[in-house]
Amino acid sequence: MNFIDLFAGAGGLSEGFIRQGFEPIAHVEMNKYAALTLKTRAAYYHLKKNEQGQIYNNYLRGELSQLQLYDTLPEEEAAAVMNSEISDESIEQIFSIIDANLIRKTGQKDKVDVIIGGPPCQAYSLVGRARDPYGKEHDPRNYLYKQYVKFLERYDPDIFVFENVPGILNAAKGTLxxxxxxxxxxxxxEIKAETLNAVNFNVLQNRQRVILIGWKDNLDYEYPVFKKLPQKYFVNDVLSDLPSLEPGEENNIYLTKPTQYLRESKIRDEHDVLTQHLTRVHNERDRKIYAMAIELWNESQKRLVYTDVPEELRTHKNLSSFLDRYKVVGKDVHFSHTVVAHIAKDGHYYIHPDLSQRRSLSVREAARLQSFPDDFYFEGPRTAVLTQIGNAVPPLMAQEIARHVSLMLKHEEQKQLSLF
Structure with a gap:
């Protein structure tokens, strides 16, 4: 089974499908750093498949350059990652590259099983619309779904998965x-959409996403029934094996063996190389506020309200909205609040729960809350990496979606075989 990933981002949705045995034909992503992340992940899977994982680990340790890593990729696999905007001007060129990849892998240019992906979600976000006097009604990103549909019409997959934020449901008063x-x-x-929460897929994060699944109208499919997994782990199970950090520090040495959650979720195993456990620099004013927020949460599980911040520490005059701008990621709860792309701008909404550290989450901690494995390396400067993480679909959630899609396809295949 194969798939095309559109608006692929860092590849969280793709990661879940690859884990379920799907073969990527193409990833299309306009952000150059996210496209490099996809290429690095392609190199990881190629080397793993050929039992050369040590080469990838050498890259993670800094013993191999990015160019040397990419040189291990066959030309067709490197070409499968397209750093391109999907537009009327670019779409024919994208089609031609996908066609060539399809012929190489399947012998025919129109045999695509699944198309996955979701257009950039900022245009549909509630916060984004609140800041736009037109409610983002005129944002061209609202209409990228039309480009997505052009791929459905060209490649005629049996199934597609269209992912987005809940705000898409009521954008433009629901008409969009x-x-x-x-x-x-x-x-x-035939299509059906449901709002699913990553919490129910063993992701330790409260993250709701609209998952629209469509299938050819001549197929006897139904929207999958996703079983809700029990919430038996705590956020501390994601954090506890990592070393303490001062703001602006990086330390890529594991503190202890992986927790049961890390093993079970395949986020970390004994052979992983830790990378990107680094955090941003904070000034002393913010660290004082962080200490207040951490103490309040750890003592009573209460959130710091901005109006309770001493006046000499305040930098904002707005005392009537966004009063929860400092938020601790509680270690003693089953899931964190949603990790969004804003984490790239400042860390105030993602404060580490350890009072001795008084910092925001590291890159690796944020990736783990999204259920990305430790062997997943994000390319680009820290801000670009955190944006990729905040925009991603959690791989554990994607994996379960992919499992059900696989079952649907296999059921149809068996039904067709029974006719002969």
């Missing part, structure tokens, strides 16, 4: 999502 569904149905698909 109705338009999305209508154009997909006109392309020959």
């Amino acid at each position: 999502f109705k338009d999305v569904q209508e154009i997909m149905r006109k392309s020959g698909y």
